[in-house]
Amino acid sequence: MGMPINSALLRENSDTLIVVPVFAEASVLAEVVTELGQYFPNICCVDDGSPDSSGVIALQAGAQVIWHPMNLGQGAALQTGIEAGIENTQIQYFVTFDGDGQHSPTDALEMVRTLRENEFDVVFGSRFLDERTELTFAKRVVLRMAITYTNWLTGLKLTDAHNGLRAFNRNVAQAIKLQHDGMAHATEIVNQISKGGFRYCERPVHIVYTDYSKAKGQSLWNSVNILFDLILR
Amino acid sequence: MRIAQLFLMVIILGLLWFALHHRSSTEARAFRRIAFLGLTLLIVLAVLFPDVLTEIANTFGIGRGADLVIYLVSIGLLFFSVSAYLKFGDMDRRITLLSRHIALLESKGDMGQIDPEDLPKV
Numbered sequence: 001m002g003m004p005i006n007s008a009l010l011r012e013n014s015d016t017l018i019v020v021p022v023f024a025e026a027s028v029l030a031e032v033v034t035e036l037g038q039y040f041p042n043i044c045c046v047d048d049g050s051p052d053s054s055g056v057i058a059l060q061a062g063a064q065v066i067w068h069p070m071n072l073g074q075g076a077a078l079q080t081g082i083e084a085g086i087e088n089t090q091i092q093y094f095v096t097f098d099g100d101g102q103h104s105p106t107d108a109l110e111m112v113r114t115l116r117e118n119e120f121d122v123v124f125g126s127r128f129l130d131e132r133t134e135l136t137f138a139k140r141v142v143l144r145m146a147i148t149y150t151n152w153l154t155g156l157k158l159t160d161a162h163n164g165l166r167a168f169n170r171n172v173a174q175a176i177k178l179q180h181d182g183m184a185h186a187t188e189i190v191n192q193i194s195k196g197g198f199r200y201c202e203r204p205v206h207i208v209y210t211d212y213s214k215a216k217g218q219s220l221w222n223s224v225n226i227l228f229d230l231i232l233r
Numbered sequence: 234m235r236i237a238q239l240f241l242m243v244i245i246l247g248l249l250w251f252a253l254h255h256r257s258s259t260e261a262r263a264f265r266r267i268a269f270l271g272l273t274l275l276i277v278l279a280v281l282f283p284d285v286l287t288e289i290a291n292t293f294g295i296g297r298g299a300d301l302v303i304y305l306v307s308i309g310l311l312f313f314s315v316s317a318y319l320k321f322g323d324m325d326r327r328i329t330l331l332s333r334h335i336a337l338l339e340s341k342g343d344m345g346q347i348d349p350e351d352l353p354k355v
Binding site for chain 1: 329337341
């Protein structure tokens with residue numbers, strides 16, 4: 001905000017779609033979309049049946065908005081956004097980005113730049129590759145367990161499992177078919193990327209845990225639900 | 234381990250496996266109906282001939298007929314819970330597909346140019 005718009009950068013990124021799953025983020029969403037808009041012209045917010053005015057706010061802040069007729073879960077919102085991007089043939093790169101302000105647009109920019117070098121099909125964001133992200137002990141333990149399980153299940157070697165910041169190219173987007181509506185989709189994405197044999201890497205990203213994102217974020221108890229969803233279906 | 238315990242364990246695990254792998258098949262539907270009829274019949278018999286039930290229980294090494302009924306009801310409940318859980322999951326997935334389809338249809342062509350009049354009232 002207040003920054004000069006870098007039109008060369010925006011033009012360069014016109015082949016990139018930022019998919020932001022949104023559920024009741026009215027208080028922070030305008031800022032998130034505006035900041036993203038400094039770097040990326042195509043921002044697709046999928047309003048997942050928010051009870052507040054999130055979708056309208058995203059629209060006013062310059063995002064494109066798809067409205068789910070009811071709340072379906074973050075996995076479903078991501079899938080909707082990705083499919084909308086696939087329909088637009090100019091979109092070559094996709095970024096999934098949380099709507100609560102915990103991700104940094106410059107991290108997303110770096111990840112898309114990595115994709116442009118065409119060495120990798122997928123770039124996962126990881127908060128464990130450097131020391132920037134501060135985590136509570138309990139959260140660290142649960143995330144470690146989650147990544148151990150995900151790596152065991154998928155055969156990939158990742159350091160962060162449930163990070164909403166990822167970037168991938170069109171081929172990967174077409175291979176992603178999320179069936180888990182809820183939060184188990186994070187493991188599901190990794191699994192489908194593993195099955196597709198895509199080239200992947202991780203980039204360090206900075207997660208900012210504001211009071212808002214902490215209050216909004218998942219309770220650690222939800223890891224029990226995620227595990228249950230993944231096993232019993 | 235007594236034969237009754239072994240028997241019940243096999244039934245419970247078998248039902249779980251069955252519920253997980255054949256949940257929407259014809260066999261599963263037929264099986265559910267047979268189980269339903271069987272349980273109904275058993276309850277009627279249990280009311281009419283309490284002694285017979287106790288005899289059956291004894292052959293399995295279970296003390297009372299009532300205990301046998303409790304075990305069977307437990308199995309039935311577990312089976313019902315699992316199949317209901319899975320069925321709701323299937324339904325959720327269908328609702329998701331339908332809703333997402335509607336969302337994409339509605340957004341098609343006018344992405345970013347939605348008429349403010351069409352926005353949900355907040």
